[in-house]
Structures are given as C-alpha cells and as structure tokens.
Amino acid sequence: MNKELTSIDPYEYDESIRKNGFGIIAGIDEAGRGPVAGPVVAAAVILPCGVRIEGIRDSKKIPEKEREILFYEILLNALCIGIGIVDANVIDRINILRATRQAMYAALVDLTNNMSIRPDIILIDALTIPSMDVKQMSIIKGDAKSASIAAASIIAKVVRDGIMKSYHSIYPQYGFDKHKGYATKAHLDKINKYGPCPIHRKSFQKVMDLVLPLEQS
Structure with a gap:
C-alpha cells in the first residue's frame, strides 16, 4: 500500500484503504502537543462506510463554531469513538512525544472497549504507536488526507478545548479560555x-x- 497516496476527497482516501482489504478503519489524531499548558488529548474514530459528514477536514483549519457543529455530527454518525488524555505532570515526566503516543494508545483501548469489533487498520497522523497488535499506517498530514483522521482531529480538539475552558474557571488569571494553553x-x-x-x-x-x-x- 502506498503511504503517500493522496486524494482531493478524504472519503475517497479512506475508501482506497478499504479496497486494499481493510474494511474497518480507525482514524487517530491528537490535540495539544504544542501548548505549554494542559493535557494532550487523542481521539480514535471509526466512521461508517458510505456516510459523509460535509466539512470534515483538518481541525486547525476549521473555525471554532463550525468545529463544534462537526463534533456533534461526528458523535451522531460515528460507529465508535475513543478518547485518551495525558495530563501535564505526565508530559513533564515522560516527554511530549511519549505522552502523545500514550494518549493515542489510551484512545484506541477506549475505542475497542466501547465496541464489539476491532478495526482492521488504524490510520495515524504522522506517528506510530508501539506495542499495538493492530496494523497501523502513519500518514504525514493525515488530517488533511483521511476523513477518519480528520474526524479524530476534530473530536480531540473540541474535547481538549473544553478541558482548557474548565481550567479557566480554576485559574482565570491566565486566560486559558482564549489561548487554550x-x-x-x-x-x-x-x-x-x-x-x-x-x-x-x-x-x-x-x-x-x-x-x-x-x-x-
């Protein structure tokens, strides 16, 4: 399978993966690697074959209000969603790359715990997850190519933003509700x-x- 396969339509990209024999695709992405405060949050999403949610793309390129609308559309339509969260103390202890992989692993575990079937392949934005017994495919700029990864990026971003808004009520002097860390x-x-x-x-x-x-x- 060509890792550099690209498509204008992210749903066509995922369909090309299915045509290679991987019927159930889980997309995984994270939010929060770059901030200097707060957790890193990962999401794993399985979208049903044949269902299109208009507007799904890289979460960083979506205005906040539209992103929240898409978040609920994904919740309504996804076969399953998993979330993994690693807080700042753990990030400081093990470094952000390992913490990101830990969050992704936790998201996939949460996903598989919430459904009776397992994905045939996981598509990950630019990373791999060690010690996984499911086939993985690391895709550079995957949130711009794969609908499954883009959906995961939206879920992770909205969940993390919600966490940072909650922290604003505890530490209002920093303005976490604005810059999200x-x-x-x-x-x-x-x-x-x-x-x-x-x-x-x-x-x-x-x-x-x-x-x-x-x-x-």
Whole structure:
C-alpha cells in the first residue's frame, strides 16, 4: 500500500484503504502537543462506510463554531469513538512525544472497549504507536488526507478545548479560555506575572525560561 497516496476527497482516501482489504478503519489524531499548558488529548474514530459528514477536514483549519457543529455530527454518525488524555505532570515526566503516543494508545483501548469489533487498520497522523497488535499506517498530514483522521482531529480538539475552558474557571488569571494553553504573548506575559500554575508544562523551554528567573530571585 502506498503511504503517500493522496486524494482531493478524504472519503475517497479512506475508501482506497478499504479496497486494499481493510474494511474497518480507525482514524487517530491528537490535540495539544504544542501548548505549554494542559493535557494532550487523542481521539480514535471509526466512521461508517458510505456516510459523509460535509466539512470534515483538518481541525486547525476549521473555525471554532463550525468545529463544534462537526463534533456533534461526528458523535451522531460515528460507529465508535475513543478518547485518551495525558495530563501535564505526565508530559513533564515522560516527554511530549511519549505522552502523545500514550494518549493515542489510551484512545484506541477506549475505542475497542466501547465496541464489539476491532478495526482492521488504524490510520495515524504522522506517528506510530508501539506495542499495538493492530496494523497501523502513519500518514504525514493525515488530517488533511483521511476523513477518519480528520474526524479524530476534530473530536480531540473540541474535547481538549473544553478541558482548557474548565481550567479557566480554576485559574482565570491566565486566560486559558482564549489561548487554550498555547504560547501566545498574552499567555507568556501572564506566566511571567503570576508564575506557572499546576497545569503548566514545566519541562517546556518557553515555561522554563520564565520559571528559572523566578526560582533564582
């Protein structure tokens, strides 16, 4: 199977995988590798063959309100969805790449626990998951090529955004409801002013650059 196979239509891309003998496809993607605060969230999604949800694409390219509408459309139409969440403390302990893979693994376990059938193949955006007994296919920019991965990216993004909005009620001074933990200038200014809170990733350089002067003062 050609890993570089591309298609204008992400549903046609997934159909091309099915034609290679993999009838049940699970798409996996994450949200939250780049931020300096909050968890990394992964989602695994199995879309039914023949069902199209208009507008599914890379979640980063979808306005927030449209993304939330698509989120509920996916919930209504997907055969099954799994979620995996790894918090900032674990990210600091094991690093973000391992934490992302752990979240993806947890999402797939959640998916298989929620359904009586297993996927024939998992399509993953740019990564592989070690120690999996299901065939995997790593696809560069998979959220722009595969409908299953794009659906997973939307689920992961909306779930993570919801978590960050909840954290805003606990730590309102940082503005998590706006930047969702990404290293915007406004966010970094708040860390510089208040210091990091428990959900900041202290192993990330942009946080460390602000933490070290505080510790040395």
